[in-house]
Amino acid sequence: MKIKEIRRIFFILKVFLKHRLLGILILKRSKFLSYMIHSKKPIARRICLSFQELGPIWIKLGQFLSTREDLLSKKICKQLSSLQNRVSVFDGKLAKSYIEESLGKKIQEIFADFNEIPLASASISQIHGAILKKNNLSVIIKIIRPEILSTIRTDIKLLFKLSDWINFFKKVKFFDLIELISEYKRTIIKELNLLNESVNTMQLRRNFKNSSMLYIPKIYIEYSRTNVMVAERIYGISISNVKKLKERNLDLKKLAENGVKIFFTQVFRDNFFHADMHPGNILVDDKLSKYIGVDCGIVGSLTKRHRYFLAKNFINFFNRNYRKIAESLIDLSEREDKDESEIYEIELFVRTICEPIFKKPISEISFGKFLLRLFSIFNRFNVKIHPQIVLLQKNLLYVESLGKKLYPNLDLWKTAKPFIEEWLHQQLKISSILNLISREMPELVDRLKNIPELFDKFLKFSNHYMNNLHNNNRLIVHNSKRIDRLIRISKLICYFLILKTSLILILSIYRT
Structure with a gap:
């Protein structure tokens, strides 16, 4: 050391x-x-x-x-x-030389003007205003603090050592310290790479191109590096400044509902959501009455299985179908044995924590808190929580909190339910299933190439045992189950080939 x-x-x-x-x-x-x-x-x-x-x-x-x-x-x-982040700014001249070193050019070759006084300063980065020479437009330049990476790596090493000492003195039972610090390390390392933030911002901008609800600033990727990012400079009112939003006569009810729609659009339609939607990262364009999203360093996405799990259980929750929630939790745990008594126990536990919620008016029911209660069930029954679901839950709480601050009577369920039901309906449509088959077909065809070889191995395997029928009865008895299984597999392969041929025919008819 x-x-x-x-x-x-x-x-x-x-x-x-x-x-x-x-x-x-x-x-x-x-x-x-x-x-x-x-x-x-x-x-x-x-x-x-x-x-x-x-x-x-x-x-x-x-x-x-x-x-x-x-x-x-x-x-x-x-x-x-x-x-x-009560941190001091670092010298503007140092920032200027840092930008020149990263871009490999003098600052005046790229920018017509550069303000050495920073617009903002945070724990890992600093932001300066500038005017881009090629189009004379205002931009911001985000710079990672010099030497911050080595400091972070040192402190993370020490965090791991401290967690070992804490576990030695007193074992923390309710969560894994090492896993928690590892997750923090992954998060902050991603934030330190501004190319990650650049491409995330570009993807969100594509997803909401021509949207009437959300605007994402343009990134000048040609001037962006791992430690420098150049983006369009935008102006707006902080989402937390409700007084100023009211003064501009904005429709706060519509703004609150749009926030909910934006969130669920990111999660279910795009499967790519801004995972750091605290008030500091959300502005409002008072002229167009739409949101502006910034600081896209952390994003999240879910597997289709997890999205289906969330959508289905939001519906089950508001329909008070606790049995279905219990069954879906068991499915998510990927257990082979589904004990009826355990399903009943989970159903009872879900009922116990969810029923009190319905004593409140529906406008006061929180999706985020419902997910938090689900997490307590996960822990109780040893179901592992996917880190991306934790990210989603955090941002859902942000969205709810901001929405109800804008419009206290916001009925989040009324706004979200049609969206979720429509998404579930879309997943079951024949066109969606055929599109899925179309996307997966190249991989399926590639796997099917191995079937003749597998079938040949199966025949050789069968012949081997058939030839030894009279000489090794004990071996036959021992492996009879294996032979039966292989025969069933061969039948399944035949059925699969028939099904595949039928689907290809249906797909060709559907496309024509």
């Missing part, structure tokens, strides 16, 4: 001790020591103060943890969400 790392560890321990966080480790090991480091401040507040003092990387970690209500208590998550 390097001297720099040792000093950093001691500083981290000093901060934890200052805010009485080391008591978490020794609380059950020494009454004397736990008394000595006792604090009247709530643990959520102490964690928040510690992260604030430890600097940008820990602030980012706190913001990341604030979205994980499936792992941490609501009080801790709420406190961590208040963390702000």
Whole structure:
């Protein structure tokens, strides 16, 4: 371990001790020591103060943890969400030389004007205004902080070491610390690569081209690198500034409903959703009355199976069909044995946590909180939660919160239900099934090429056993099940070939 790392560890321990966080480790090991480091401040507040003092990387970690209500208590998550990036700006001249080094050209060759005073500064990046020379349009230049990558890697190494020490002193039972830090590492490394953000933004822009609900700024990919991104400069009102939106006489009810539609369009139609939709990343164009989305560094997508699971269970939830929810949870766990008593137990548990929700007016029912309750069922019955579903749940809470801030009587279910039902209906249409077959056909044909070889192996295998019928009765008995299975497989192959031929004929008729 390097001297720099040792000093950093001691500083981290000093901060934890200052805010009485080391008591978490020794609380059950020494009454004397736990008394000595006792604090009247709530643990959520102490964690928040510690992260604030430890600097940008820990602030980012706190913001990341604030979205994980499936792992941490609501009080801790709420406190961590208040963390702000109180970081000093770095010198504009340094930023200028950094941009020139990354782009391989002098700043005046690309930009007609460059403002050395930053527009904004965050824990891992800084933003400057400029005017692009080729079209005389205003742009922003986002720059990753110099040397931040090495600092992040050092702190992440130390986080892994600290988690090992925490597990040594006191095993954390309700979540895996190593897995949590690994997930944070993946998230922040993605954010550090601005080419990721560039291509994500371009994809979202394509998905919402000519949309009346959402505008995504243009990216100038030719001037974007891993540490520099050039994008169209946009102007709008912060979504959280409801007072100003009211002053501009915007239809807040329609704006709130459009937010819900945008979210579900991203999830179900595009399967590509902005996964960091907090108020700081959403503006409103008051002239066109539409949203503007920025900072697309983190995006999410779901498998079709998970999308179907969500859509189906949103419908089941509002129809109070708890039996179907229980069955779908068992299906998601991929268990071969479906114990009827366990399905009944899950159904009872789902009923217990969901029924109280319906005592509220339907406009107060939260999709995000419903998903959070589903997570508690996942944990109870050892069903692994897909990380992308956690991302989706976090952003669904953002959308609901913002929507109800704009229009308190927003009935999210009324807005979303037709959309979800239509998506489910589309999945069952003959045209959708045929399109799926058409997309998968090349792969199916490629796999079918192996059937003659497999069939030949099967025949040789059968002949081998038939030739040894009289000499090895015990072997026959032992492998009889295997032979029966192979015979059934061969029948299935024949049926599959017949089905494939029929589908190709249907597809050709359908296309004509």
